Amino acid sequence: MLKSIAIVTDGNRRYAAKSGISLKDAYTTGFDKAEEVFDWCLEIPELNTATVYALSTENLNRNFAELEVLYRLYVDYFKKLAENPKIYDSGVKVRVIGERHLLKNQALLNAIAALEEKTSNNDKRKLNIALAYGGRAELIQAVNSIQGTVTEQALQEKLYEQQDVDLVIRTGGTQRLSNFLTWQTAYSEFFFTDKLWPELDRQTFDKAIDFYESTRRNFGK
Secondary structure, X not given: XXXXXXXXXXXXXXXXXXXXXXXXHHHHHHHHHHHHHHHHHHOOOOOOEEEEEEEEOHHHHOOHHHHHHHHHHHHHHHHHHHOOHHHHHOOXXXXXXXXXXXXXXXXXXXXXXXXXXXXXXXXXXXXXXXXXXXXXXHHHHHHHOOOXXXXXXXXXXXXXXXXXXXXXXXXXXXXXXXXXXXXXXXXXXXXXXXXXXXXXXXXXXXXXXXHHHOOOOOOOO
């Protein structure tokens, strides 16, 4: 039963080069795709958690102009998401996970706070947006916050997301995690597609779900 899914949204910049459009237009198309995929996830009855890799700590080393474009788009997207009736009809709590202190943009931080506050009472599903996120950094902060002996249970309780991931989907043709949910993906199934993130279609998404459903998971037993 598919309860938790994680998605690596890779390929926006290559989509811009391939399509001959600006980075802003490519990222805008990517944000539109995120809304579409969110709708697809809501159609899976048992799915209660989706985590989207939006911006890694390594991505923060990109040039200032590109980051500013992304930050403005995130502000608009988070404001739009906060007003999306599907969020409330489906009881989706939205959280931004990561080292948000690294985001040097007050408008973005304000939009994040407003979105989290507005959806805080929703309790049926979770949408995690990994922003300024790094899997190793998450583990370090978890370990440092534990009082006493470090056990698996104690560590997992201190993570941004405690639930293990059932299925990871990565677009863009690259087959690696790129420092994403290092702990939670220990026994995940992985589905890689060559389609760039803005190109992801419903057929490919459904293929990933079918792949998971047809996989026998024995967790090393």
